[in-house]
Amino acid sequence: MTRVTKDSADRxxxxxxxxxxxIKEGGIDRVRGADVAKRVGVSVGLVFYHFDNLETLIVEALRYASDRDIEHRDAALAASSSDVTERLWTMLIEYGPSGSEFGWRLWVQAWSASLRDPTLRGVVHDLDEGWREVLIGIIDDGVAxxxxxxxxxxxxxxxxxSMLDGLAVQHVVFDDVVSMEQIRDWTQLALERELGI
Structure with missing residues (x-):
């Protein structure tokens, strides 16, 4: 890769x-091309050289975040135990509102914006579907x-x-009205009922 290409990719x-x-600081609706340019230290023209318009920039930023989430999920799955119950717990912890809340704050914003943007809806759908496929695979393995x-x-x-989505919204958006301990306890109860664990 030439230096120019690498610089362009880095930029x-x-x-x-x-x-x-x-988006984390002010929400999707407050993102402005000029503000992004100022933060990065480039011209607005350069921002829109890389991204045709603001809508494309936001969709691509969320696609970028989705790709990072998928990489993180796959790395956690690869590093998890061979024990199927532990693998399931690892993935549910990764899926739920553990660790940094930025991911969940971002996706709550994305869900809301996707009501108005079919391209963004596709990004969010693909991420959700990928998570479900991983969890279904683990449950299938456990049943087998x-x-x-x-x-x-x-x-x-x-x-x-769906339960974790709802609890995550309550925990993240409404300032811990539901605690992490409650989320863990209720997830354990749901696993007992759903899978006989």
């Missing part, structure tokens, strides 16, 4: 990161090993992720 990534920071009892892993996964 593009810097613009995406700055856009995500601005006789560790889990679950007649419908797809439906069980939908119920578990």
């Amino acid at each position: 593009r990534e810097g613009i995406l990161r700055a856009t995500l920071d601005m 090993q006789g560790v889990f009892t679950c007649p419908d892993p797809v439906a069980a996964t939908w119920r578990l992720t």
